Amino acid sequence: MEFFNLQIHGWYSKYKRDLPWRNSHNPYFVWLSEIILQQTRIDQGMAYYLRFTEEFPTVLDLANASEDQVLKLWQGLGYYSRARNLLFTAKFIQEHHQGKFPEDYNSIRSLKGIGDYTAAAIASISFNLEYPAVDGNVYRVLSRFFGISEPIDSNTGKKTFGLLAKELIKGADPGMHNQALMEFGALQCVPKSPNCALCPLNESCFAFANNKVGELPVKQNKTKQRDRYFNYLVFEFANNTWLRQRIKNDIWLGLFEFPVIETSEETEVGFVLNHPELGELTSLRNTSVKRISNWKIHILSHQRIHYRFIWFDLSEEIKLTDGLIKVNKEDILNFAVPRLIEECIIELSENDRFMR
DNA sequence: TAACCGTGGTA
DNA sequence: TTACCAAGGTT
Known part of the structure; x- marks a missing residue:
């Protein structure tokens, strides 16, 4: 596990992208970026993030917007409940948190539209709190490197990966660690045909050693159309x-x-x-x-x-x-x-x- | 718990 | 052309 963190952190310091929401620990900006990027690629969400921060520089600016206005800005991004919840939560922060974004995990987690992942991301990146953010990238990286074949969309699987992630983040810089894992999954340990030959973790990777890169992670549910x-x-x-x-x-x-x-x-x-x-x-x-x-x-x-x-x-x-x-x-x-x-x-x- | 909720990129 | 799936959350 020490080798894992050392390599991931080293890789991140070398290859991390310069993204606008990384220039600040402002929880409003981090929150906005996390909601926009749920189930969404950075290439797709970037323009929306820039438009939202320009139109609504603070959470109070957003709170005073109309739903039609927010939906218009969100148009084309999909999963529109994210936009509706965004406005609802901005108004909630205005009314119940004196317009100041809450700074403890439980308060953040209780906000509408914020689940386990997003709460951990905001808490770690903005407030340096030690909560592991386990997104699709992290599931993939952990399942491959540690050889975990439990389905990532099962309750027991989520628990297993969550516990492992919790161990890994101990003693690390929480915000950097979480972003490093995600960035590594997004750029190096990609879903299809990753270039394992030049991966700094390949000498200890279970999937690479056992030729199971294409089989991990395991998913059980296929959505019907x-x-x-x-x-x-x-x-x-x-x-x-x-x-x-x-x-x-x-x-x-x-x-x-x-x-x-x-x-x-x-x-x-x-x-x-x-x-x-x-x-x-x-x-x-x-x-x-x-x-x-x-x-x-x-x-x-x-x-x-x-x-x-x-x-x-x-x-x-x-x-x-x-x-x-x-x-x-x-x-x-x-x-x-x-x-x-x-x-x-x-x-x-x-x-x-x-x-x- | 499984179904619901968008859009676009990729092989 | 089809299938997968991307910084998930709610019901």
Whole structure:
């Protein structure tokens, strides 16, 4: 174990990346970076981190934002509950911690959106507290080097890795140690085809010695995907279209989209045009379908969204029904939308059919 | 406990 | 093309 820490720490001092959130121990910045980077690659999250810190330099700036504003900044990053919890926790800190980020592990861990990993990361990096941060990288590094084949997504496995990580961090600089382990997993001990020949730990690595690098770590649960079918209705009249905010406990909660009729399969257009839900949206009769896109597929971690767009040229202005929002086309980019809606809007503006 | 919650990169 | 999976957390 001493060899392990010595090599990891030495490797880190040599190869660590210069990342913006490493220039400060400010718990607000560390928290922000950790939430953004949950299940997200640094390449993908970096621009979001820079935008958030510029827009909201302090936790109080964030606390005073609206949810729509935060979701708009978060647009495209996915797992939008992270953004909603971010705002909730900022407001909570404003109200219950006098606007000062809490400095002890239990207080940090109790905040919404912060689990075992994130609490340990903030506590160790910001406050030098000795809590092991075990993320996907650390599971991989430990399982390979120490030869642990317990599934990392089982309770017993999490306990085993947690205990080992707790032993390893003893006596080390907590923040440096945690980041070193993660950085090593992210850059050297990568998931697929790591370059073990030049790894400073290869002489003692169980997986390398036993040719099990490709088999570790072990995961047991495979998430099932289900198919869904979204018929998006794009109403146009004058320079307006209509959007609706997603308010059900479902994907994309809080984001906006064109009104949608969900069907059980890739139905004919006639099925949608005669659908009772369309009648609830508009009682207009003289609506003509201008264009119908092909079915496309948008992949989520657990769902496959089959979707298409049906454009309606309205002969008169639509009558507003529950939750429908009339949007001037020039304002549409101010709404937080799912990726597939954004692509539709971009395509339309490029084709000069929509934004003129 | 297992299912739910996005998006993009990679082989 | 498909499958995996990335600084996970909540219910």
